[in-house]
Amino acid sequence: MKTQSPHEYTVSSLIRYGSRELKAHEIDNARLDAEVILSHLLCCRRLDLYVHPDKPVENSVVAIYQDAIQKRGQKVPLQYITHQTEFMSLDFYVDERVLIPRPETELLVETVIEKSKIMSAADEIILVDIGTGSGAIAITLAKKMEKARVFAVDISAGALDVARMNARRHEVLHKITFLCGDTFGPLKEYGLESKVHFIVTNPPYVSSDEFRYLPKEVRDYEPYIALVSGCDGLLIFRRIIAQVKQWLLPSGFLLFEVGERQAQPVIQLLEDRGCFKRPSSIKDYQNIDRIIVAQMEDECGQNCH
Numbered sequence: 001m002k003t004q005s006p007h008e009y010t011v012s013s014l015i016r017y018g019s020r021e022l023k024a025h026e027i028d029n030a031r032l033d034a035e036v037i038l039s040h041l042l043c044c045r046r047l048d049l050y051v052h053p054d055k056p057v058e059n060s061v062v063a064i065y066q067d068a069i070q071k072r073g074q075k076v077p078l079q080y081i082t083h084q085t086e087f088m089s090l091d092f093y094v095d096e097r098v099l100i101p102r103p104e105t106e107l108l109v110e111t112v113i114e115k116s117k118i119m120s121a122a123d124e125i126i127l128v129d130i131g132t133g134s135g136a137i138a139i140t141l142a143k144k145m146e147k148a149r150v151f152a153v154d155i156s157a158g159a160l161d162v163a164r165m166n167a168r169r170h171e172v173l174h175k176i177t178f179l180c181g182d183t184f185g186p187l188k189e190y191g192l193e194s195k196v197h198f199i200v201t202n203p204p205y206v207s208s209d210e211f212r213y214l215p216k217e218v219r220d221y222e223p224y225i226a227l228v229s230g231c232d233g234l235l236i237f238r239r240i241i242a243q244v245k246q247w248l249l250p251s252g253f254l255l256f257e258v259g260e261r262q263a264q265p266v267i268q269l270l271e272d273r274g275c276f277k278r279p280s281s282i283k284d285y286q287n288i289d290r291i292i293v294a295q296m297e298d299e300c301g302q303n304c305h
């Protein structure tokens with residue numbers, strides 16, 4: 001890149017440059033990432049890059065591309081560079097204020113949609129999403145469930161700004177109330193006690209020890225508060241399980257996404273709590289027990305109080 005002046009660059013030479021740089025920084029899928037960044041900057045599809053490989057690229061775009069490639073070389077996640085990710089076939093804006101939604105979380109959303117089909121035809125289905133982040137779960141549920149009325153909570157005001165922006169983009173702002181605070185705290189003024197059909201959450205679940213061994217891309221760039229939950233990673237599960245009875249409708253559902261090897265300890269916490277029908281887990285595409293589903297008893301016994 002040093003011996004040529006920027007205006008001499010074409011689509012194909014920029015892809016070659018980007019791939020080379022990213023390979024040198026040990027980025028997996030170097031060429032793919034170089035292409036994604038360039039197509040994002042040129043506002044075209046990745047395949048379109050191959051239609052006009054010799055097309056010259058404007059100097060201003062070349063400079064931004066070089067900068068983006070440099071960031072990617074420092075392991076900044078691709079999604080924070082393009083400010084874009086896909087979740088359940090919907091486009092979400094993301095930046096460093098939010099965790100990048102992961103494909104396994106789609107399983108949580110699909111399970112809620114499935115369970116909602118067996119609910120009697122209430123006028124609205126009230127859902128609470130604890131730790132909404134980019135709003136991926138809350139927005140997708142609002143979009144795909146006609147009767148959904150969603151309360152989306154996050155402790156991070158920055159994350160809620162991103163979530164609101166995404167809700168506006170997907171035209172579901174009117175179906176979601178965004179609330180800033182700790183777990184169920186901000187729900188208190190909405191009179192939702194014993195009225196919630198679904199409590200769903202993909203909370204932070206990494207232990208403070210495990211955090212040190214996360215890939216650099218995650219550890220250095222995704223929000224710490226979105227990742228870590230106490231010294232065993234289970235702190236927020238304990239806190240949610242302790243409070244959940246107050247909010248769920250009898251027969252309402254609690255759904256958690258959990259980390260690897262957390263399914264059994266989380267099921268144990270639910271069984272110790274004692275007001276759920278037998279909690280179960282669902283495996284993700286890598287055969288990891290990923291989603292915990294617990295339905296509250298129709299009537300609760302002594303342990304629940």
Ligand SMILES: C[S@@+](CC[C@H](N)C(=O)[O-])C[C@H]1O[C@@H](n2cnc3c(N)ncnc32)[C@H](O)[C@@H]1O
Binds near residue numbers: 130154181
């Ligand atoms: C793992 S991220 C999940 C984001 C999004 N729901 C998703 O699935 O992509 C966890 C989110 O929980 C939020 N959070 C962490 N502690 C919280 C708490 N005590 N109360 C509410 N939200 C919390 C973080 O700010 C973060 O946005």
